[in-house]
Amino acid sequence: MASPLKVGFIGLGRMGQGMSKRILDAGHDVVVYDVITAATKGLGDAGAKVAASVGDACKGRDVVVTMLAEDYVVKEVVLGPGGVRDSLPAGSIHLAMGTYAIPTVRTIEAEHAKAKQTLVAAPVLGRPDLAATGQLGIVAAGPPDALQTCEPLFQVMGRRTFPAGAKPEHANAIKLANNFVLGCAIEAMAEGFSLVRKFGVIPQVFFDVMTEGLFAAPAYKVYGKIMVDESYDKVGFTTLLGLKDFNLIMEAADLARVPLPSGNAFRDRLLGAIAHGEGEKDWAVVAREQGRASGLEK
Amino acid sequence: MASPLKVGFIGLGRMGQGMSKRILDAGHDVVVYDVITAATKGLGDAGAKVAASVGDACKGRDVVVTMLAEDYVVKEVVLGPGGVRDSLPAGSIHLAMGTYAIPTVRTIEAEHAKAKQTLVAAPVLGRPDLAATGQLGIVAAGPPDALQTCEPLFQVMGRRTFPAGAKPEHANAIKLANNFVLGCAIEAMAEGFSLVRKFGVIPQVFFDVMTEGLFAAPAYKVYGKIMVDESYDKVGFTTLLGLKDFNLIMEAADLARVPLPSGNAFRDRLLGAIAHGEGEKDWAVVAREQGRASGLEK
Amino acid sequence: MASPLKVGFIGLGRMGQGMSKRILDAGHDVVVYDVITAATKGLGDAGAKVAASVGDACKGRDVVVTMLAEDYVVKEVVLGPGGVRDSLPAGSIHLAMGTYAIPTVRTIEAEHAKAKQTLVAAPVLGRPDLAATGQLGIVAAGPPDALQTCEPLFQVMGRRTFPAGAKPEHANAIKLANNFVLGCAIEAMAEGFSLVRKFGVIPQVFFDVMTEGLFAAPAYKVYGKIMVDESYDKVGFTTLLGLKDFNLIMEAADLARVPLPSGNAFRDRLLGAIAHGEGEKDWAVVAREQGRASGLEK
């Protein structure tokens, strides 16, 4: 590798653990921080420095990575007193790898600009197992120089980087749109299953036809299988989180003035499922809600 | 193979040519018919008998296959005077391999039953190149005995048979639902592209993100590419045919009492595209119609 | 009045009884016909001639009025052997006062034109009580001369005639669109009631607010009241008929290439209500179906 980077890493959840370990193992100088001290133990044992505060994780760093799940959390960590904005050197980069609302990205970008820092947004595609093995997809956007600086980090965290444009929000728009297409695929399958079930078809057959041909892809295989098995209690992503995600998407569409009729259809089913007490089930449970609307379920 | 079947084959379009040739080459006794005499030449040269009428193609046959594109055509060929119903021996099978409306299937099934014939519905997945090489997907439904009789034919025409149930309409319901999910995927992509474009994202990047991950399947790769390239003039399937197909689906949903909100969203965009003079373009042109609704296109 | 007209009147249901009686009482020469002989008794007793067949009701007439409820019935009565087309003198008028699909109107118009007859379409607004008292709204379209000939009939049947254009389908398009707006109003109220109920509001209060102000009109007063009382068993118009009506509307929109997203929303709730066994209830029962989708009902 070229010269190692001085990296701060904030947010050691299941994703962050794997991602920061990859960076450390590649020979970079890594300081980690998490509000839950215990979460830093693994990285500390592996040789990372452990910071006592957000500020400590930023001081003197070339790049500080945040991997935080919620908009309000990243805003507090970045904009709060003693936060990233207050602590990161001018000229350094904040590499934000969570999925956030467009207004959040805009606010953070503007605040960093005032402090002569640069925001790179790089939300990821993939789950903790891919994070641990450096196989994430990374959608990265920000000024070209800053993207280049981050490139060595992307290479160890991801199997592929998608350069998404010069404005950080480009990356988040893509991530939101990808989630959007996923939600719509789930809804379309839910509707398709209702249709064939009402004709007396065994759901597994429809699943086989779909996933063997035009739809031989994870979105259909994973969520179609859950619908066939009605295994909504094994939760990958809850209906309530799905609604939250779709509200972010709808907010983005609102800002951009884009009607999303398919998204409305899915969002309505999410609401209906939650109204029926299924907010904590896997969001594929919209298939049951669609079944209710078709007179198939109680 | 077991004992060869006496097969009639009606409908020698691009699909039917390949399918009947596969049956002939497997050693079955094949009589072919098409209303356009010239269409039968290739099969005749290859050794098939050429019938002068629908009736001649049915007489004494174990199975008569129809591969006809339109509901009104199959109804005329089967139910018209001297048609399949009037000519096929009692105890024989009509194997209908086109994609038809549910009421069409029900009518034909009932008429065959009166004549002590059996209907098997087996719509196919795949285009002429797959028909020629015996690589179709075949969704087959009908009485188990009849399915078993047809099995040798399925084996030479298809790479995989999906047994869909004991009623012929089971197969057509699945085929329509599969088309439905495809239309919804096209619509969802169209909406997703509008969203990212309004944030200034280059469409190719969004395409790469989608099709490298959750949506690494033909439906997204084929139609997403058309949207990226805006190559709506290279027509695989026209918007007008798409509308016709979705009207069949909506009719099936009406019969079954199933609301299909995602389907409504797609159907509305098809109508809008046709209203803008794009009925003869590839149906992926709904992405342009969605762009119009978002202020991106004129 | 000017000179009396020679009028045939076919279809003596509850609407037709009142309408033909008004024409008779105005001094016109009236021959009536209904397939159910008993239905003609009242008019016969009042002085109308009673025809033994459709043909007899047409011979020598200036105008033959049809008041028939179904598309297939009007097509049979007009186009069947010995029907209106075969029996009405050249130069005479067929005044069709039912609500029909656009293709039905086009077919009948074309057939009359071949026989040098003229079609006037004049669907009506109002129920049997208004028919009996000559208080219907009449939406009339056809060639200006023919409309003028019919004017004396409109004056005794209706409180107001709306001249809708020179093509018969103009009148039916308006009637369908008016029914469309009604269905959408019912759906919007259904959604509004669900919303306030989930906040714990007593439905009657919302009804009062709506109907005392912006929505002080029959559509809201009649259907809002049914929703407040949940009196879906007192049936004015069934859910199944509502679906049939909306399918006609959607077919018209399909012909005209007009997306109707609000109509889709209503049609989906009609389907859902029917799927829940409420096809024979008043179509305001979509409020219950909307309630189900909101977790309010079982």
Added chain:
Amino acid sequence: MASPLKVGFIGLGRMGQGMSKRILDAGHDVVVYDVITAATKGLGDAGAKVAASVGDACKGRDVVVTMLAEDYVVKEVVLGPGGVRDSLPAGSIHLAMGTYAIPTVRTIEAEHAKAKQTLVAAPVLGRPDLAATGQLGIVAAGPPDALQTCEPLFQVMGRRTFPAGAKPEHANAIKLANNFVLGCAIEAMAEGFSLVRKFGVIPQVFFDVMTEGLFAAPAYKVYGKIMVDESYDKVGFTTLLGLKDFNLIMEAADLARVPLPSGNAFRDRLLGAIAHGEGEKDWAVVAREQGRASGLEK
């Protein structure tokens, strides 16, 4: 009247002017405040005391009325330092007569409860001319005792009070739902006009049919007329405000878990109109947007 009340009145826009004047003229003791000092002149001249601050308008008052247009404004006025919460005596009433989001109402109610004050929410129906003449509709909700205390004020401001329940949010839910039904009516008309126009019908005829019969109500007469005249530049309520309003409604529906498919259809058209640069036109301009989606407009 019974004993006069000591009333503070905050917010002297066009609505507040008329409303506070009605209270003053009825003999109550009125102190007015507006952030724009000039706005208080009329009331001051008429005999009201003019406060120099929000706090001064609250001190010693039985009831303080707020008539403020925006959620963020009412939150600042009530919850900001020296605001209503800090200044109104324990046991007194805050009568909030604007239309606010449900979360805003809940927050303000909870804060008043901590200060032993009571919130009554009473959004109004009607425009400034009705405010000036005491002809508003008033949808009032809050604890019964508090409603009774406010009754003399309602009587001079409104032609009718709709008691909406014991929780302030009951009133706002009804107001939002009433606005919701209005938006849906506008959308349904827009769709209906597109449908008839594509059949060549003159829009005025459809307007006449609608508003003479089932829809003889202000919502249809006012907005239908704008569509017929295409007078979208005479703005009653802008598309952008309409979107803001519908976002409040959608937020309420989200909280209550109520899918609102008709609302989605309208919201999508609002977005499309804004995307086409019509954000500052009257929101009836969705008819033009619907026309675009139907190929009628550029």
